[in-house]
Amino acid sequence: MTQVSIRFTTKNGPHLEASRACHVADTYEYREEGVVSTVEHTPSESGPDAQKWADVQASADFVELKHRLRKFVFPVSGLFLAWYVLYVLLADYAHGFMSTKVFGNINVGLIFGLLQFVSTFVITTLYVRHANKNLDPLAEKLRGEIEGDGK
Numbered sequence: 001m002t003q004v005s006i007r008f009t010t011k012n013g014p015h016l017e018a019s020r021a022c023h024v025a026d027t028y029e030y031r032e033e034g035v036v037s038t039v040e041h042t043p044s045e046s047g048p049d050a051q052k053w054a055d056v057q058a059s060a061d062f063v064e065l066k067h068r069l070r071k072f073v074f075p076v077s078g079l080f081l082a083w084y085v086l087y088v089l090l091a092d093y094a095h096g097f098m099s100t101k102v103f104g105n106i107n108v109g110l111i112f113g114l115l116q117f118v119s120t121f122v123i124t125t126l127y128v129r130h131a132n133k134n135l136d137p138l139a140e141k142l143r144g145e146i147e148g149d150g151k
Helices: 050-058 060-093 108-147
Strands: 002-010 013-022 027-032 035-040 101-103
Antiparallel strands (some): 027 035
């Protein structure tokens, strides 16, 4: 027996929650406003076993994938956090500098605040490029190994 919890959400919020013990081959069907959701699992359709996951996780490719991800995420997260803390500290302790008018009613504090948003979009763009170039090819290779498409 397996404990299964299912939660369906509609545009009006949570609609149905179900939790019950069942056999792996059971089928669940819930109807709401003409929508049918069916989930069926049979042993032959189940994913890789725990040993396969452990083997992939211990593989050199998986270690390399984690290394590539961390090599990007940790430094960029640190830089963004430092940039944000600098902004907060300047806003709190350097009132004169942050209120310096650049042109019209636009001051340094407003520009730095808007640059927080710009830096978020820049980081997102850089991450997508990094993932497409360095992470996704290796992740696809590992996925193929897990699903049995390649070795």
